[in-house]
Amino acid sequence: MILDDLVAATQRRLKKHEAQKSLTELKNEVAHMPAGLKPDFLAVLNEPGLHVISEVKKASPSKGTIVTDFPYLQIAISYDEAGADAISVLTEPDYFNGHLNYLKEISQAVSAPTLRKDFTIDPYMIYEAKANGASIILLIVAIVDDQQLRSYRELAESLGMQAIVEAYTADEVTRALNSGAKIIGINNRNLKDFKVDFQNSLKLRAMVPEGIPVIAESGIKTQADVEVLADAGFNGILMGETLMRSDDKEALIKEFKQAAVK
Numbered sequence: 001m002i003l004d005d006l007v008a009a010t011q012r013r014l015k016k017h018e019a020q021k022s023l024t025e026l027k028n029e030v031a032h033m034p035a036g037l038k039p040d041f042l043a044v045l046n047e048p049g050l051h052v053i054s055e056v057k058k059a060s061p062s063k064g065t066i067v068t069d070f071p072y073l074q075i076a077i078s079y080d081e082a083g084a085d086a087i088s089v090l091t092e093p094d095y096f097n098g099h100l101n102y103l104k105e106i107s108q109a110v111s112a113p114t115l116r117k118d119f120t121i122d123p124y125m126i127y128e129a130k131a132n133g134a135s136i137i138l139l140i141v142a143i144v145d146d147q148q149l150r151s152y153r154e155l156a157e158s159l160g161m162q163a164i165v166e167a168y169t170a171d172e173v174t175r176a177l178n179s180g181a182k183i184i185g186i187n188n189r190n191l192k193d194f195k196v197d198f199q200n201s202l203k204l205r206a207m208v209p210e211g212i213p214v215i216a217e218s219g220i221k222t223q224a225d226v227e228v229l230a231d232a233g234f235n236g237i238l239m240g241e242t243l244m245r246s247d248d249k250e251a252l253i254k255e256f257k258q259a260a261v262k
């Protein structure tokens with residue numbers, strides 16, 4: 001199953017990273033970082049409207065290579081200039097062709113907060129996200145236990161970051177809520193078989209009580225999709241492939257932001 005492969009690859013990579021730089025060294029690096037000046041993502045999500053998180057992604061397990069030309073910094077800057085509320089950066093190298101350096105360079109170049117889009121399975125990766133400029137991490141409920149879900153989010157918050165806690169099923173939404181998640185992402189993509197069902201986020205939205213922002217993730221393609229999600233009371237959308245394939249990313253983000261306020 002792909003999710004198991006992704007986690008196994010992450011575990012192998014983690015061991016290599018720890019051998020190159022110890023957790024103690026990484027913590028020391030993070031402790032000496034200057035305070036960030038990025039907008040507070042949770043506060044932005046709590047403002048009225050549907051907020052756009054734009055993703056920088058070269059490839060994915062379901063689609064293979066999405067774009068061959070990948071000027072990641074230029075892409076991120078165009079998202080930023082178009083008013084993206086956050087920028088998601090794939091750092092997973094084996095299946096998404098991502099890199100931690102992309103996160104670092106993009107975080108330095110844009111004013112929007114950045115999300116380390118990866119498969120967080122260890123505190124080391126949370127310090128690594130911080131060291132490379134992320135304001136937000138992703139916690140996928142399906143790959144951590146309840147104790148990790150709570151403690152990883154709390155660690156991220158203690159480092160001045162926020163966590164999007166991602167669920168795909170009703171049971172996972174319940175686990176996310178019970179862990180004290182402050183931001184919930186509902187994925188339309190089943191990470192076990194790649195199937196994308198746009199109705200999934202619409203179906204589960206009502207489980208999340210008022211006051212906790214909810215982001216719809218994956219498979220969002222059209223203005224009509226955005227309007228439906230805005231009407232359903234989502235606070236944010238995460239878009240990757242549609243933007244990556246667009247020749248005019250700035251115009252598309254502006255259109256989607258417009259559609260969100262109609």
Ligand SMILES: O=C(O)c1ccccc1NCC(=O)[C@H](O)[C@H](O)COP(=O)(O)O
Nearest residue numbers: 060061062191217218219220239240241
């Ligand atoms: O995209 C995949 O193939 C995939 C497979 C297994 C785990 C995660 C995967 N994608 C990560 C994401 O969730 C998306 O990058 C993100 O939600 C944006 O989705 P999209 O707009 O459909 O590119």
